[in-house]
Amino acid sequence: MQVYLDNNATTMCDPQVVEAMQPFFSEMYGNPNSLHKFGTAPHPALSHAIDQVYKGLNASDNDDIVFTSCATESNNWVLQSVFNDNIVNGDKNHIVTTEVEHPSVLSTCKWLEEQGVKVTYLPVNDQGVVEAHTVKSFITEKTALVSIMWASNETGMINPIKEIGEICKEKGVRFHSDAVQAVGKIPVDLQDVHVDFISFSAHKFHGPKGIGALYIKDSQDLTPLLHGGEQMGGRRSGTLNVPYIVGMGKAIELATTNIEEKMASIRAKRDHLEDEIVKLSDTFVVGNRENRTPNTILISIKGVEGEGMLWDLNNGQIGASTGSACASADLEANTVMLAIGADNELAHTGIRLSLSRFTTDEEVEYTIQHFKDAVFRLRNISSSFAKQAPTKGGEVQECELH
Ligand code: C6P
Numbered sequence: 235m236q237v238y239l240d241n242n243a244t245t246m247c248d249p250q251v252v253e254a255m256q257p258f259f260s261e262m263y264g265n266p267n268s269l270h271k272f273g274t275a276p277h278p279a280l281s282h283a284i285d286q287v288y289k290g291l292n293a294s295d296n297d298d299i300v301f302t303s304c305a306t307e308s309n310n311w312v313l314q315s316v317f318n319d320n321i322v323n324g325d326k327n328h329i330v331t332t333e334v335e336h337p338s339v340l341s342t343c344k345w346l347e348e349q350g351v352k353v354t355y356l357p358v359n360d361q362g363v364v365e366a367h368t369v370k371s372f373i374t375e376k377t378a379l380v381s382i383m384w385a386s387n388e389t390g391m392i393n394p395i396k397e398i399g400e401i402c403k404e405k406g407v408r409f410h411s412d413a414v415q416a417v418g419k420i421p422v423d424l425q426d427v428h429v430d431f432i433s434f435s436a437h438k439f440h441g442p443k444g445i446g447a448l449y450i451k452d453s454q455d456l457t458p459l460l461h462g463g464e465q466m467g468g469r470r471s472g473t474l475n476v477p478y479i480v481g482m483g484k485a486i487e488l489a490t491t492n493i494e495e496k497m498a499s500i501r502a503k504r505d506h507l508e509d510e511i512v513k514l515s516d517t518f519v520v521g522n523r524e525n526r527t528p529n530t531i532l533i534s535i536k537g538v539e540g541e542g543m544l545w546d547l548n549n550g551q552i553g554a555s556t557g558s559a560c561a562s563a564d565l566e567a568n569t570v571m572l573a574i575g576a577d578n579e580l581a582h583t584g585i586r587l588s589l590s591r592f593t594t595d596e597e598v599e600y601t602i603q604h605f606k607d608a609v610f611r612l613r614n615i616s617s618s619f620a621k622q623a624p625t626k627g628g629e630v631q632e633c634e635l636h
Contacts, residue, residue: 236551237597241438241529242387242415242588243559247481248440254484255442258477266474267465276476283483290486291432291449292423298450300469301479305414306338308433308448311459311470312410313342313381318457320378321351328376332356332364333573335383337560339412343381352376361521362389362574366397373405380409384416384432388557388570388586390530391521392420399428414438418489419527420497430454436478440590441485445478489591496591501528503598504589508533510602514609520574520584529590532557534571534583538612541565543585546608552601555586 238246258279264272266280287299302308313329320326331343333355343353354372358364364382373380380402385392395411402409410431416422418439422432428451435446450456450469462471489496508519508531516536535543540556547554557568567581587601 235597235600236553237593237601238553239587239589239593239601240553240555240559241590241593242390242586243555244437244443245440245590246592247437247442248485248488250488251441251481251484255477255481258480262476266476267463276480279480280474280476283480286483286487287447290422290490291417292425293449294425296452297424298453298467298469300448300450300466301475301482302446302448302470303444303475305336305412305433305435305438305446307459308435308446309336309338309381309410309412310342311448312431312433312456313339313346313379314459315457316379316408316410317346317349317351319455321349324378326376326378328352328354328374328378330354330356330369330372330377330380330382332358332382334358334362334364334386334388334570335381336387336412336414336558339381339383356382358570358573360574361525362386362391362570363521363525364393364398366394366401369398370401370405373401373407377405377407380407382409382411384411384413384422385420385527386570387415388568388584389520389532390415390527390588392416392525392527395429396427402430403428415527415530418486418493419529421490421493424449424451431456436482436485439485439489440592442478442481445475445482447482497528500589500591500593503593503595504529504531504587507531507587507589507598507602511605514606518580520571529588529593531587532568532570533585533587534576534580535585535609536580536583538609539582540568540584542612542615543583543608546612547585547604550604550608552604555588556584557586 258276262275264275266273266276329351331339347353356364356368382393382398384395399409408430411429413422413432413434417434430451432449437443458469460471465471465474511533518534520532544554567578568584571581571584
């Protein structure tokens, strides 16, 4: 058996999505900006896909949803354009974000700091959540943008987006949320929350890789990042990626239809997996699971280094991660665990397990068994290392395993 439990990194493309995309590669391949019949052939499918995305988010007709290449582009677009619109051409020079954003936000903020922007990186509480009153206390008359992720890719913890949105509205500050780990996993109702921009990405909800989007409330102005042929009403130039837009539409429709039922089914499997794993001694799960996306567990197992665990799980045909896929090669401590106050040693033991609607009960049972065996094996290895360590004055010296 092989088990994929890295769905926060990316998901399998749903076969129904692949089927919906297929005709637009080799039959209806015209450029939708061309005036001939090849160009107009994909128009009905494009309109349908756009409707599916609006419906999936309960966006209003006054809002704009612009397709991008990925959420990284959407995040860069908002941050860089707010910098251009408010900071270069205006008198606001401050952005509020958090310490635990995805690198596509954090690295852009670091770059903006080099351009002279002041950035406040808010701390999170011991649950990994940013508190609304903290956001409020750091907004000043110089603040041009608040950018706070909807749900964490590492812990699954959900931020109080509705409350933060109300604060931003009251203060007259634009509010962006990186909703990559929320869309398709939990209800995202844009009539219920006040948010100016959200970024999201199809490959996180069983759509294709290489397509994301930016939601823009009330179609407000935002300087384009890509200038060129004026596609998407001049918002984002470049030939429309018809198959992927069709795929994103189908994927969001499949993910958001009866979402509560899908969440309940994933949550039941996740909770069972978590309940069994925490029976092991000295385990620690980050964040209260009632306030987590239903598919995610970030667990640390004292004395078991994350990379060793990944290697053992991989030998058992189980794909997991130690945190963000883009940070997985650096062997550093998990930054979110450090942010919630874990010490360096504990922050090296994080393992992220992320399920999807395709995860089966059999896969969960197999993972529980293999996980328990792996912890037993790795703890034995580390205790025999400690026993073999050279002694000084008759005392055992602990080996440094990191
Ligand atoms: N997180 C993870 O393993 P792209 O790939 O550009 O569409 O999405 C980037 C991105 C932005 N924001 C959040 C919250 C994300 O989780 C991701 C992707 C993956 O956690 C890969 S690093």
